Amino acid sequence: MKNPSDMKNSSAVIDEGRRGFMRTAAGVATVTLAPGVLLHTLAHAGSPGQGGGVPRAEPVTDAVRYGMLIDTTRCAEGCTACVSACNRENGLDLQEMPTGADPALWDRQESRWIRKVKVQDNLTGHVSNLPLMCQHCEHPPCVDVCPTGASFKRADGIVMVDRHLCIGCRYCMMACPYKARSFIHANVEEKLTLAPRGKGCVESCNLCVHRRDHGQPSTACADACAAEGHHAILFGDLKDPASPLSQALAKLPSRQLRENLALNTGVRYSGV
Amino acid sequence: MKRIVYREWRLAPQRYWGLLALLAVIAGMGGLAFWYMEHQGHWVTGMTNEIVWGTPHLFAIFLIVAASGALNIASIGTVFGKTTYQPLGRFSGLLAVALLVGGLLVLVLDLGRPDRLIVAMTSYNFRSIFAWNVLLYTGFMAIVIAYLVTMMERRLKGYYKAAGTLAFTWRLLLTTGTGSIFGFIVARQAYDTAVLAPMFIVMSFLYGLAVFILVLMFACAQDGRPIGPYLLKRLKGLMAIFIAGVLLFILIYFLTKLYGAKNYDLVNYYLVSGGRYTLAFWFGWVILGLLAPYGIIMHPALGQDPKWIAGASALVIFGGLASLYVIVIGGQAFPMTLFPDKTILESGFHDGVGGQISAYAPSLPEVLLGLGGVAVALLITAVGVRVLQFLPESLADKDIDPHAAVKA
Ligand code: SF4
Numbered sequence A: 001m002k003n004p005s006d007m008k009n010s011s012a013v014i015d016e017g018r019r020g021f022m023r024t025a026a027g028v029a030t031v032t033l034a035p036g037v038l039l040h041t042l043a044h045a046g047s048p049g050q051g052g053g054v055p056r057a058e059p060v061t062d063a064v065r066y067g068m069l070i071d072t073t074r075c076a077e078g079c080t081a082c083v084s085a086c087n088r089e090n091g092l093d094l095q096e097m098p099t100g101a102d103p104a105l106w107d108r109q110e111s112r113w114i115r116k117v118k119v120q121d122n123l124t125g126h127v128s129n130l131p132l133m134c135q136h137c138e139h140p141p142c143v144d145v146c147p148t149g150a151s152f153k154r155a156d157g158i159v160m161v162d163r164h165l166c167i168g169c170r171y172c173m174m175a176c177p178y179k180a181r182s183f184i185h186a187n188v189e190e191k192l193t194l195a196p197r198g199k200g201c202v203e204s205c206n207l208c209v210h211r212r213d214h215g216q217p218s219t220a221c222a223d224a225c226a227a228e229g230h231h232a233i234l235f236g237d238l239k240d241p242a243s244p245l246s247q248a249l250a251k252l253p254s255r256q257l258r259e260n261l262a263l264n265t266g267v268r269y270s271g272v
Numbered sequence B: 001m002k003r004i005v006y007r008e009w010r011l012a013p014q015r016y017w018g019l020l021a022l023l024a025v026i027a028g029m030g031g032l033a034f035w036y037m038e039h040q041g042h043w044v045t046g047m048t049n050e051i052v053w054g055t056p057h058l059f060a061i062f063l064i065v066a067a068s069g070a071l072n073i074a075s076i077g078t079v080f081g082k083t084t085y086q087p088l089g090r091f092s093g094l095l096a097v098a099l100l101v102g103g104l105l106v107l108v109l110d111l112g113r114p115d116r117l118i119v120a121m122t123s124y125n126f127r128s129i130f131a132w133n134v135l136l137y138t139g140f141m142a143i144v145i146a147y148l149v150t151m152m153e154r155r156l157k158g159y160y161k162a163a164g165t166l167a168f169t170w171r172l173l174l175t176t177g178t179g180s181i182f183g184f185i186v187a188r189q190a191y192d193t194a195v196l197a198p199m200f201i202v203m204s205f206l207y208g209l210a211v212f213i214l215v216l217m218f219a220c221a222q223d224g225r226p227i228g229p230y231l232l233k234r235l236k237g238l239m240a241i242f243i244a245g246v247l248l249f250i251l252i253y254f255l256t257k258l259y260g261a262k263n264y265d266l267v268n269y270y271l272v273s274g275g276r277y278t279l280a281f282w283f284g285w286v287i288l289g290l291l292a293p294y295g296i297i298m299h300p301a302l303g304q305d306p307k308w309i310a311g312a313s314a315l316v317i318f319g320g321l322a323s324l325y326v327i328v329i330g331g332q333a334f335p336m337t338l339f340p341d342k343t344i345l346e347s348g349f350h351d352g353v354g355g356q357i358s359a360y361a362p363s364l365p366e367v368l369l370g371l372g373g374v375a376v377a378l379l380i381t382a383v384g385v386r387v388l389q390f391l392p393e394s395l396a397d398k399d400i401d402p403h404a405a406v407k408a
C-alpha cells in the first residue's frame, strides 16, 4: 500500500494540474480583482513586484521538503502572535458570524488553521505551550481517505486541499490525528485570492503555500513569532542539510506528536 | 411444493394515496431541510469542526447497513436453499434497494458540496475506502436489481442461484466497506480497530431483519395477507441469533480495547462516565435495543404474539439508531489523545481541555433530513409493492412450505 515511489508519482501527477491552476489563479489576482477581494492583502502576501519574490515558474519538485521545528521552551504563555498572523495572512479574520448564529456554536464552526495549546505532563507537572497546526505528514491519513483526491500532498511535502475537487464529505477531518482541519460552515463574503475560501469545503494550514510559490523564505506564523522576539517557530527545508532548520534539528532533541502513528510529520517539536 | 402466487398490493385507493401523501410530506420536509442547510451552510446544524459527522450520518449509515441486512432473507432462500424464505426473496430485494437509495440520498445531501456529486463519481482516489464504498453501493444496486429480475422472470431462472450468490457476497463486502470507514481511522481511539468491520456485518444482519419484519408485517396487515406462525417463528428465531451476535461483538470490542492499558479511559467513557453517550449505550442500545427485544422474543406467551414481535422489531430499530449515535457521534465526542500522558489545560480550538467531551446537539434540519431518507425508502417500497408483484398473496405456512404447516 504505502509504496513511497507510488506516492511520489501520484503526487507529481496531481501537482501538474495544481500548478496550472495556481498559475492561472495568480495571474487573475494581479489583473482583475473579483468583487470582495481585498487589494491590501495581496500586498502583504508579497505578490510579484512588491519585493516578495517572483512567481514560481518551475514545477514543484521533491528536491525540497518543507517543515518546521517548534521549540516549545521559547513559546510564550498567552502569546498568540502566530495565530493572529495566520488569520490575517490567510484571510481567516474575514470570516463573519452569520446573523442569528449562536456564538458558542459558531466558535466551534469557524475555520482555524493554527491554535495555541497549553499542556501539562501528568507525572511531572511540567507545563508547555505550543502552536498546533497541520503537521504536513509524509504519510497523511487525510490524503489516504479523501475519496476524490482533493486532499493531496505536493512534491515539496505540503499537504493541502484542492478546493475545486473537495466535495465536503469531511472524511479527512475524521482521519486527521491532529484535528488540523476546518470545514467552512457558512458563506464567506470577503476572501483573499490566495486563500479562496468557499462554503462547504475543507481547508487547513498549507505552510503559506503562496509564499512558497513566490520564493519567499518563511511563513506568516514564524515571522510573527520572530517579530515578538520569541523565535519559537523555525521554518525551512528538511532536505537541505545546510538549512537553519536542519541544523537546529540536528542540535536540539525533537519529536513528532503522536509518533506512534508513524506519519513522519514535517512539523517537529522540541521541549514537549 | 405449491406454486407461490405474487400479487400487487391491493389497498383501497384512499388508504394507499393517503399513505403515499404522508410519506411524501416527510420526504418533502427532508428536502426543505436540505435546501435550507445547503443555502445557509452547515452553521445551521449542530455539526462543528469537532463533531464533523452528525445526525444525517447516523440515519444514512443506519439505512445503508439495514439495506444490506434486508437482503439476507433473499440470500438465505437462494444461497442456503431454505425454501421457507424463498417467497420473501422479491420483497427482501426491493426493500434492500429502497433502503440503500434512502441512505445514500441522505449521505449525498449532507455533503458540503452536493453539487459536486459528479466529481465524486468521476474522480477517484483508490486508496480511499470511501471511494471504494461509492463503487460498492452502485454495484450493490445493480446486482440486486439483476437478482430481482432473475426471481421475477421465469426465462432467467437459470441465473437465479448465481445472481443470489453474487448479491450475497457483495453485501458482505459492502458492509465490510461501511465498517471499515470507521475501522481505518487510526486518529480516533474509539474507531481504530479491525473489529468494527465484522461488527457492522452482524449489526446489519440484525437491523436489516428488524426493518424487514416490521415493513413486511405492516404491508401484509394492510391488505389482509396472512403470515403463518411458523414463518414468524423462523424470522424471530433469526432475530434472536443476531441479537446474541451483536452482544458478542460489543463484548469483543471492549475486550480488544481493554487489551493494553491505553484505552481504559475510552472504555470507562462508554460504560460509565460518558454522560449521554453512556446512557445511549446502556439504555438505548443494550437494554432497550437488544435485551428487551430478546426477552420478548423468548417469552413463552409474548413471543407468540405477532404484535409483540412487531414491537420487538421496533425496539431493535430504535436500538440500532442508538448504537450509531454511540459509535458515530460518541466516538467523535471522545477527546482525541493529542498528547498521551499529558493534560490539555488550554486550547484555542476546543481540544478536549481537561478531558472534556465535545458538545453536540442535533438540530431540527439534520433530523428532518434523516427522516426524509427513511420516508424515501418507504416510499419506494410502497410504490414497488403496489405496481409490481413483490409480495406473495399469502404467507400462510401451508401456502409457502407444506412441511412447515405440519411442524408448526
Ligand atoms: S496533520 Fe492532518 S491535515 Fe495535516 S497532513 Fe497530517 S493528516 Fe493531513
Ligand code: SF4
Pocket (backbone or CB within 6 Å): A145, A146, A147, A148, A149, A150, A151, A161, A165, A166, A167, A168, A169, A170, A171, A172, A173, A201, A202
Ligand atoms: S472533505 Fe474534501 S478534502 Fe476532505 S476528504 Fe472530503 S473531499 Fe477530500
